[in-house]
Structure formats: structure tokens, C-alpha cells
Amino acid sequence: MISQAVLEKNRGSSMIRQMFEQGQVLRNKYGADNVYDFSLGNPDLPVSAQLTAALIASAQEGRHGYMNNAGYPELRAMIAGREQQRSGRPVTEQGVVMTVGAAGALNIILKSLCNPGDEVMILKPYFSEYLRYCENCAATAVPVDCDPDNFLPLTSAMEQALSPKTKAIIINNPNNPAGVVYDAAFYEQLAALLSRLKQPVYVISDEPYAQIVYDRTTVPSLLRYFPNGIVAYSWSKSLSIPGERIGYVAVSEDCADYEDLCQALVFCNRSLGFVNAPAIWQQTLLKLGDYQPDLTIYQQRRDLLYSLLTGLGWDCYKPEGAFYLFPRSLEADDQAFAQAAAEEHILLVPGRGFGMPGYVRLAYCVDEAVIHRAEKAFHRLTERYRS
Amino acid sequence: MISQAVLEKNRGSSMIRQMFEQGQVLRNKYGADNVYDFSLGNPDLPVSAQLTAALIASAQEGRHGYMNNAGYPELRAMIAGREQQRSGRPVTEQGVVMTVGAAGALNIILKSLCNPGDEVMILKPYFSEYLRYCENCAATAVPVDCDPDNFLPLTSAMEQALSPKTKAIIINNPNNPAGVVYDAAFYEQLAALLSRLKQPVYVISDEPYAQIVYDRTTVPSLLRYFPNGIVAYSWSKSLSIPGERIGYVAVSEDCADYEDLCQALVFCNRSLGFVNAPAIWQQTLLKLGDYQPDLTIYQQRRDLLYSLLTGLGWDCYKPEGAFYLFPRSLEADDQAFAQAAAEEHILLVPGRGFGMPGYVRLAYCVDEAVIHRAEKAFHRLTERYRS
Numbered sequence: 001m002i003s004q005a006v007l008e009k010n011r012g013s014s015m016i017r018q019m020f021e022q023g024q025v026l027r028n029k030y031g032a033d034n035v036y037d038f039s040l041g042n043p044d045l046p047v048s049a050q051l052t053a054a055l056i057a058s059a060q061e062g063r064h065g066y067m068n069n070a071g072y073p074e075l076r077a078m079i080a081g082r083e084q085q086r087s088g089r090p091v092t093e094q095g096v097v098m099t100v101g102a103a104g105a106l107n108i109i110l111k112s113l114c115n116p117g118d119e120v121m122i123l124k125p126y127f128s129e130y131l132r133y134c135e136n137c138a139a140t141a142v143p144v145d146c147d148p149d150n151f152l153p154l155t156s157a158m159e160q161a162l163s164p165k166t167k168a169i170i171i172n173n174p175n176n177p178a179g180v181v182y183d184a185a186f187y188e189q190l191a192a193l194l195s196r197l198k199q200p201v202y203v204i205s206d207e208p209y210a211q212i213v214y215d216r217t218t219v220p221s222l223l224r225y226f227p228n229g230i231v232a233y234s235w236s237k238s239l240s241i242p243g244e245r246i247g248y249v250a251v252s253e254d255c256a257d258y259e260d261l262c263q264a265l266v267f268c269n270r271s272l273g274f275v276n277a278p279a280i281w282q283q284t285l286l287k288l289g290d291y292q293p294d295l296t297i298y299q300q301r302r303d304l305l306y307s308l309l310t311g312l313g314w315d316c317y318k319p320e321g322a323f324y325l326f327p328r329s330l331e332a333d334d335q336a337f338a339q340a341a342a343e344e345h346i347l348l349v350p351g352r353g354f355g356m357p358g359y360v361r362l363a364y365c366v367d368e369a370v371i372h373r374a375e376k377a378f379h380r381l382t383e384r385y386r387s
Numbered sequence: 388m389i390s391q392a393v394l395e396k397n398r399g400s401s402m403i404r405q406m407f408e409q410g411q412v413l414r415n416k417y418g419a420d421n422v423y424d425f426s427l428g429n430p431d432l433p434v435s436a437q438l439t440a441a442l443i444a445s446a447q448e449g450r451h452g453y454m455n456n457a458g459y460p461e462l463r464a465m466i467a468g469r470e471q472q473r474s475g476r477p478v479t480e481q482g483v484v485m486t487v488g489a490a491g492a493l494n495i496i497l498k499s500l501c502n503p504g505d506e507v508m509i510l511k512p513y514f515s516e517y518l519r520y521c522e523n524c525a526a527t528a529v530p531v532d533c534d535p536d537n538f539l540p541l542t543s544a545m546e547q548a549l550s551p552k553t554k555a556i557i558i559n560n561p562n563n564p565a566g567v568v569y570d571a572a573f574y575e576q577l578a579a580l581l582s583r584l585k586q587p588v589y590v591i592s593d594e595p596y597a598q599i600v601y602d603r604t605t606v607p608s609l610l611r612y613f614p615n616g617i618v619a620y621s622w623s624k625s626l627s628i629p630g631e632r633i634g635y636v637a638v639s640e641d642c643a644d645y646e647d648l649c650q651a652l653v654f655c656n657r658s659l660g661f662v663n664a665p666a667i668w669q670q671t672l673l674k675l676g677d678y679q680p681d682l683t684i685y686q687q688r689r690d691l692l693y694s695l696l697t698g699l700g701w702d703c704y705k706p707e708g709a710f711y712l713f714p715r716s717l718e719a720d721d722q723a724f725a726q727a728a729a730e731e732h733i734l735l736v737p738g739r740g741f742g743m744p745g746y747v748r749l750a751y752c753v754d755e756a757v758i759h760r761a762e763k764a765f766h767r768l769t770e771r772y773r774s
Binding site: 065067256278 | 627
């Protein structure tokens with residue numbers, strides 16, 4: 001008999017897997033070109049020639065041994081300099097730990113911070129894996145409702161959600177799935193709210209989409225607004241390397257229990273079984289330095305899909321970042337709606353997986369041709385609800 | 388205030404870190420050539436030209452996206468074929484999950500299996516991280532004493548350690564730190580013991596050193612002897628790539644709760660934050676196929692260091708595998724002995740870190756020149772205890 005908790009949670013999560021499997025069945029039956037898969041946040045942009053060159057150069061150097069569990073000092077120093085410049089707070093090599101992606105980063109952060117029963121506030125709509133990450137360290141996830149017009153958390157809901165047990169808040173900025181960018185005004189408001197509490201509350205930003213922003217939007221520096229800020233970053237989305245698992249944690253010296261926290265992060269990186277971030281990707285990032293690929297193509301796709309859906313009358317927030325649309329489903333039951341979409345060969349994810357039933361998520365990190373080909377299917381799907 | 392448990396455990400583990408830091412101080416003071424570092428299991432063998440070529444070819448292909456959380460099907464099928472041939476049991480792609488090293492493998496296995504309070508037997512001397520991995524899923528590690536002459540577990544101790552709560556046993560084969568290879572006779576004896584129990588007990592082999600064996604020793608196939616066997620493997624040691632984090636879990640179709648276990652492993656790979664094993668290393672391993680580098684050089688080093696120490700009168704088991712010696716310390720207090728060794732510029736790890744005070748571990752994955760240079764220091768250290 002395996003773990004009872006894992007057995008139950010795995011069965012609960014199998015709805016989405018069934019959707020993926022249905023997608024595979026559809027592709028086999030109708031051909032890949034006739035299935036419009038908006039279900040997965042897997043960047044379709046190829047990696048750049050610069051990245052491949054840096055990766056090959058690293059491979060030729062042949063350094064694949066253990067390093068400090070926190071990562072190579074020179075890479076951590078480079079990132080610390082960047083975070084210090086961005087935030088205006090003191091960030092040094094000690095405050096940066098290289099991780100197995102943002103998922104690894106969030107797990108070592110939560111494990112480092114939380115006693116069993118501590119509460120972690122998460123903002124709707126939220127990435128559902130946050131629930132698992134909280135469970136992993138026996139913390140309690142406390143979801144906070146948002147204003148459905150702009151997906152910003154309701155201040156009243158945040159105030160209500162705070163308790164003496166609140167240890168941390170996770171902010172996914174830009175937000176997956178809504179595409180909202182939490183702006184400086186929101187950070188100021190939250191900082192004011194937290195300053196009235198007796199205990200320090202750590203504010204964790206999960207920022208893999210920080211470089212994927214539109215219309216001159218910028219993601220405010222978390223560390224600038226929150227002394228107890230903790231950045232979790234991943235290059236998965238910005239460099240199109242989600243299968244490689246490379247990211248980092250960064251904290252400033254202003255953070256509560258700074259020395260203990262830095263040591264705890266390294267300890268947890270090792271003891272949770274990550275050990276260290278993959279060596280060759282650390283070396284590759286050091287070689288890439290400040291290089292940033294051109295990500296403006298995602299804006300064209302956003303505009304295309306957003307115009308298509310709103311043109312059909314869908315109720316949809318226009319994202320300022322990330323590569324997802326999160327419209328209301330055309331019937332109240334988002335899962336039934338996702339099934340109807342699948343019948344039109346459109347794959348999308350029900351909003352209940354993000355804590356918001358009545359919505360669906362479409363990932364537009366797909367070729368524009370897919371969006372064009374899907375046009376008629378979206379028309380047919382919409383027609384179903386006009387009768 | 389960060390997590391109380393992490394704070395305490397991190398402080399407890401800082402003895403070894405202090406040793407490493409002392410090593411750095413020594414190197415800075417006396418020069419790297421005059422410090423003899425036997426503390427870390429970081430293979431010094433360079434990676435082979437074949438591996439680098441396969442890695443570069445993979446980099447040129449530019450595939451870095453998400454795959455199934457279990458890994459690429461073709462790689463899993465290749466490994467399944469190998470495990471089936473080795474064990475004679477049915478092993479398919481479904482029974483293989485690619486992991487972030489053996490540490491990742493062990494964590495997803497234990498999380499998949501254990502309810503809080505379940506017991507996991509570990510065999511002295513044990514890799515101390517097993518204690519952390521058990522804590523991660525709220526399981527209780529139950530250490531079992533060994534015969535100090537051959538480091539094989541005492542049958543009486545194993546019988547005593549079994550309880551209705553026993554969920555699993557971890558066998559590190561070849562063993563770090565003792566270098567003992569648990570042989571077929573031991574596996575048969577253990578299988579007989581387990582067959583008398585009412586509940587299935589999963590037998591987990593942690594096998595990163597399986598290819599590093601001497602004098603025609605072979606590591607018996609775990610899956611052959613145990614229907615409920617679970618293999619955790621890593622290429623860290625055999626390919627000299629411990630910084631890259633790539634390994635796998637393998638189970639046969641004969642395993643209790645096979646379907647549930649396979650799904651749970653994939654679920655835990657994702658939900659614990661590993662997500663998947665690094666893509667480029669999966670591709671590289673697929674290209675390498677059955678390639679195995681020549682590892683016989685470790686035998687020369689074993690012979691050299693073993694002769695040196697036993698020639699000085701140290702009481703030391705002659706390892707059949709891995710790249711560690713685990714002699715008795717020359718005074719009862721292994722930590723004081725490690726300090727005395729450090730004063731002679733020899734870095735080694737006290738046995739209490741492996742559940743066996745009174746011993747020390749020396750890793751001989753170092754250049755032979757280091758062993759030769761250390762000769763006089765070992766003489767001086769030994770002399771200290773002759774007066």
C-alpha cells in the first residue's frame with residue numbers, strides 16, 4: 001500500500017491528465033494540425049543561437065562535478081549585482097541560491113520558512129502546484145479572492161486572510177493564468193498592510209514571466225518594496241528551457257533572520273534532494289551574462305488570440321504579461337466547457353485548477369498558425385452557446 | 388522567524404561544513420598541494436570524450452522544452468530493457484521515471500510510499516541524508532546495526548527492527564561509506580525474512596556506485612531478488628557528473644500496487660518541485676546507449692590508500708566497491724581524530740555522520756599524486772597515537 005495522501009491527491013489531479021490524454025487521442029485521430037492545443041505553458045520559441053553557443057562552450061569545458069550546494073559563487077555574485085541594482089537593497093552572493101527551477105526555489109523557500117501549521121497566503125487565480133508545495137512542508141495555503149474585473153486581490157479579503165500564523169505570501173508576477181501584472185501601487189498597499197502586523201511576513205515572488213510583459217509594462221522589483229521579500233526566478237520561460245530546471249532564490253540583507261534564512265535555503269536545497277542546480281546550465285548562464293532574447297513575438301500572439309476571442313464576444317481580461325488568456329467560460333461549468341472545446345479540437349484548462357471555476361486558461365505560446373487554424377473551431381464553439 | 392526544525396537541523400549539520408571551511412582555510416594558508424582532501428565523494432575522473440560529444444550533439448538539437456514528468460519515453464524504454472535483462476522480471480517504460488539524481492529518486496520514492504509515521508529501515512553505516520529524506524515525508528528512519536568485521540547487517544538486528552509499520556528498507560549498494568557490496572546471499576536472507584511478514588515491504592536500492600566494483604565483484608540485481616524492489620540510480624559517480632543531477636527510479640510489474648506506485652512516482656516528481664530530470668542529460672544518455680567508461684583506475688587508488696593505511700596498522704575493511712575507505716579512527720572519538728588529521732592537513736569525515744562513531748571516511752576519488760603526497764602526513768598522524 002503506497003502513501004494514502006499521495007494516492008488521493010494523484011487521483012484528484014488526474015482530470016487535467018485525462019485532458020492531455022484526450023488531446024493525444026484527438027491528435028492520433030484527426031492529425032496534429034487539426035488539434036488546437038492551448039493547454040500547456042511550454043514555450044514554442046526556439047532557443048537562441050547565443051544560448052546554444054554558450055551551452056556548447058560549457059560542454060567543451062567538461063566541468064560537471066559538485067559545487068557548493070548554493071551554486072557557483074561567480075554566477076551568484078552576478079545575479080546578486082543585478083538584484084541589487086533592480087531593488088536598491090544590499091544583495092550579495094550569500095543571498096542568492098541557484099535552484100532546480102522556480103519549483104525547486106519555491107519548495108526550498110517554503111521549507112526554510114514554515115513550521116507545520118503556518119499559513120501561506122496565495123492569490124486567486126493561483127498556480128495549483130502552490131497547494132502541493134505548501135503541503136510538502138505541512139503549511140496551510142490560504143487562497144485570497146480577487147476582483148474579477150482586474151484580477152487584483154481584494155484588500156478586504158487580504159486583511160481577513162492575515163492571521164498570527166501567516167508566515168508568507170506568494171505573488172506570481174506576472175500571474176499565471178490571468179496575465180495580470182501586480183503593479184507598484186499594489187505592492188505599496190500590501191507593504192502598508194504588512195507593516196501593521198507584529199510578525200514579519202515574507203513576501204515571495206514567483207517571477208518566471210518577469211521578462212514577458214507587454215505595452216511597456218514592467219514588473220516592479222519585489223525586493224524594493226519588501227524588506228522581507230524573497231525572489232524565486234526561473235529561466236524556463238524567458239530562455240525557452242523549461243525542461244532543463246534552472247532558477248534561483250534571491251534575498252536582500254534587509255530580510256528578517258537573513259543569516260539563518262540563507263543557511264536554511266542551502267540546507268533545504270541539499271536535504272530536499274535537489275542538491276544543486278544543474279552545473280552546465282549554471283555555467284551557460286554565466287556566459288550569457290546580461291543577454292536577453294527578443295520576446296516581443298508573444299505580444300503579437302496575445303493580440304491575435306485576444307482579438308479573436310473578444311471579437312466572438314468572450315469576456316476576457318487583456319493580459320499585461322505571461323502568455324496566457326483567462327476568459328470566462330461560456331457556461332458556468334468550466335469543466336463541461338473544456339469538454340465542449342475538446343469536441344471542437346480545442347484544448348484548454350478549466351479555471352477550477354487555478355481556484356477559479358467559471359474561467360478557462362489558454363496558453364498562447366504556440367505558433368501563430370495554430371491560432372489562425374483554430375479560428376473556425378472557436379467560431380463553432382461560440383455558436384454552441386448562442387442557440 | 389524561519390522554520391524551527393530546519394534551523395536546528397542545519398545547526399546540527401554544521402560540524403561537517405565547519406570541516407570543509409577549515410579545509411579552505413588550510414588550502415589558503417599552506418597551498419592546495421599541501422592539503423590532502425579525502426572528504427568529498429566528487430569523482431576526479433574527467434568525463435569521457437564520448438560523453439562530451441553526445442552532450443554537444445544534444446545541445447545542437449536545441450530540445451529544451453517540457454516532456455512528460457516521467458521523462459522521454461524512448462530513454463525510459465531503453466533503461467527498462469536493461470533492468471528487465473538484469474533482473475529477469477518484467478520492466479517496461481511505465482516502470483521507469485527519470486529523476487533529478489539519486490537524491491531526487493529517493494525523495495519521490497519515499498514520498499510515494501510513506502504515510503506519516505511509517506518506518507524505513509536503514510543499514511549502518513548509512514548515508515546521513517537518508518535521515519533527512521525520511522523526515523521530508525514524516526517517516527521514521529530505523530537504523531540497523533552491522534557486524535563491524537564485514538559491515539553486513541546483523542540478522543537479529545534486522546528482525547528486531549521490523550514492525551507492522553515497516554514500509555521500506557534502503558540498501559546502499561555498494562555502500563557509502565564502508566565500500567561493502569551486499570551480495571546475493573544477503574539478498575536471499577533478507578527476502579526470506581520479508582516473506583514472513585504480513586505487509587509488503589518495499590526494498591529500495593540506492594545504486595550510484597553499482598559500476599564501481601573491484602576484483603570481479605558484481606552487485607546483485609535488486610529486482611531479481613525482491614518483487615517489491617525499487618531501484619534508485621544516478622549517473623553521478625559512473626559518468627563523473629554529480630553536479631548535473633540525473634538519475635532514475637525503476638520498478639518491475641511484479642511490485643505491490645504497481646500501477647498506483649508508477650503514477651505516484653510521476654506525481655511526486657512534479658509536486659515535490661523536481662518537475663522532470665534535466666532534458667539535455669536525458670538526451671545525452673539516450674545517445675550514449677550502453678556506453679560505460681573505464682572505472683578500473685579507482686581500484687588502483689583503493690589498493691594504494693588501503694596498503695598505506697593498513698601498513699601503518701590502521702584497522703580497515705577492504706572495500707569491494709564505491710570509492711571510500713572506512714577505517715576505525717585511532718582514538719575512540721572520531722571527531723577529535725578528524726581534528727588531529729586536519730592538523731596534519733588531512734581532511735576526512737567522522738563516522739558519526741554515518742551512524743558509526745569510532746570510524747572515519749576517506750574518499751579516494753582523488754589523483755594518486757594526492758595519496759602519495761599525503762603519505763608523510765599519514766605517518767605523522769599515526770605516530771601521534773603511538774606515544
